Amino acid sequence: MPTRRRRQESHEKGMPQTGPSLLAGVSLPAAAILEAPLAHNLAWMQRFADSHRARLAPHGKTTMAPALFRRQLEAGAWGITLATATQCRAAFVHGVERLLLANQLVGAANMAIVAELIEAGADFYCVVDSEANVAELGRFFAARGQDLKVLIELGVPGGRAGCRTHEQAFELARVIAVEPALRLAGIEGYEGVVHGDDPERRIRDYAARLVEVAQTLHRAGLVEVSEPLITASGSAWYDLIAEAFDTAGLREQFTPVLRPGCYVTHDHGIYREAQRGVLARRVDLRKGLRPALEVFAQVQSLPEPGLAIVALGKRDIGTDRMPEPLRRYREGGRAGEALDVTGWEVTRLMDQHAFVRLPRGADDLRIGDIVAFGTSHPCLTFDKWRRLCLVDERLDVKEVMETLF
Template identity: 55%
Template sequence: MFSLTCPQKGLPVTGRHLLTDVSLPALVVHQNALEHNLHWMQALANRHGALLAPHGKTTMAPGLFRRQIAAGAWGITLATAVQSAVAAKEGIKRILMANQLIGRANMQIVADMLQQHQVDFYCLVDSVENVRQLGEFFARQQLKLQVLLELGVANGRCGCRSDEQINALLAAVKAEPALELCGVEGYEGVINGERPQIDDFIERLVAVALQLKNAGVFKRTQPLITASGSAWYDRVAQAFAQQQARDAFLTVMRPGCYLVHDHGIYQQAQQNVLARQPELEEALLPAMEIFACVQSVPEPGRVIVALGKRDIAHDDMPVALRVWHGQATQPVTLDERWRTVKLMDQHLFLAGPTEHTLQPGDIIAFGASHPCLTFDKWRYFCLVDETLAVTEVLETCF
């Protein structure tokens, strides 16, 4: 039987069966769905002539990074200096940090990474002061730092809002010999609007990038232009596929959640993509689930499951999908009458029909909304085949 070797979570063993040999709750990724999603998004990028740099913060699983690179990804996107250093140590040679590099300690992490691993590394800039700090630091290190100008939106997150800010930033980068301006970046996911607002931003991103290229501010013949989260990647891909952008730039898409998808916000986003792009006959598949045991059935219509906020994201409540009763090898689908009504640190309150047959020890598979905030709760997760045999145990590095 399975032997517990990790005090926080049970560390599974390959070759064992999920339902009988793995300590639950457990984070589970279905291998077939993962492979489908991996190749689905790479094919979409290829069709539009774009490069793919999937956002690694979703899983922070180097084993999955390597799969993405092997499938054709240009590089891996990360959010922080520490995440970037982890990826570099694990052999990723091209890293796009879709964030500003702020703070001396973080700059030192990146400098060490550049010296030790010879990584093709990029980060974002949106302020004259940050440019000055970066230029001074990397000049002392005798290193060249590649930066992208970030374009933002009013009331959004980071990024230049006005032409005046862009021009000041360009002058500041030009004055720092240790910095090289390599392209333009934006993130449409901060726009809480409908398609016209998204399209307007993407069109502005391309227009600004072309304007800067025509003005000769980039040294390289094909600078980068990059955008795309996990909701509007189709519109970004289409905008990047326009001849002017495709010929002038390396166009880089950065979705991350597509790899495992979910049963919540990204499932809805995928339906929106399919509505916008009816030629896409297939969809992404939910590959990530959490398996947990029924713990108590204290009263009619109430089931307590050994699963909590420390195990699963709770942007929206987890969705009960299937149950394995007792020693059964085949699951029973749970319909919409079953609802998660409350989530505590280690307990999930599941409401259902009063005449139900769930008992302590039954195993339920749950879907989550937002994979990023599920993966970061786990040190290891199980990759399973269609029989629920554990084919691989992968580590996360949060």
């Protein structure tokens, strides 16, 4: 079985620089970002954040693509959120100066990376949820004569990381206050770990808890920076978080920061469904996010009636849901000549093969036909590609975007 590096190199070797069409001259399968939906999504989410007087720090782990980071910042983003120290370093090297690590910073090697970033001028934040981590960070950064801005993470029982109670968060703030190298810069949470019946109510309650804890810490004089943050929001419930943060009393004390990541390309699966919920709750919003990420692959075998084998597999596209056939083209054809895929269903994925059940009447299908597939959860498709094609409405390649996974 080929290694991940060899697989990535094989994708890269077939990738054009710019110019050709996905329908002719590009080695498939290939991941494509549609130019117009991408531009729409960048502007849409920035307008949403601005309308709630919140800052936008998109989660960069979704794409790990510097070209997309740059577009997000140019559209007005306040910074970029990352998940690991090495991701932070990669983003900083490519021009991202404000970094929010939405994770605990643990391990001397990771702390050393962050120390280098701070020394180089990065505006850096990370989260904490334990006295042990606070003590380690305090020792490490004090020894280097550096200040580290930390956010207390508020979690939920049965969830991921984070203090479970208000009392734990308050006591942790008191511990941070006696560490000379640490500065409490606010509070952080992630509502995506809130589950159970009536999720909307539960998430509203969680957002209210974040606000309450933040204000308690502020009243106690434990917040140690002039512009502290209150931050949460994934890509499904950002409207509820923005609503909770959009209060005059809170904004006078804290800067609200929203952190959705998947909005940049959206999807044809779980986030399309989540967006329907947003638009149902917010009838004032118009023209919601548009799917911008597709994977193009070719039919390679028609071994029996009603079955097509497409050269697309788990190594090419996310698999938390089966890919959705969207359109079909003749190789060498034009974008405006899409053929029907109604009734097509991907029933099984192997490493590099998709089993597609065909409806009756799919008699015009040919070996070599090109199929565009929609994805669910874009994070799990981006990380399979070293390069992605940015294409226009004609499916001509306008730019090749590198990733840093």
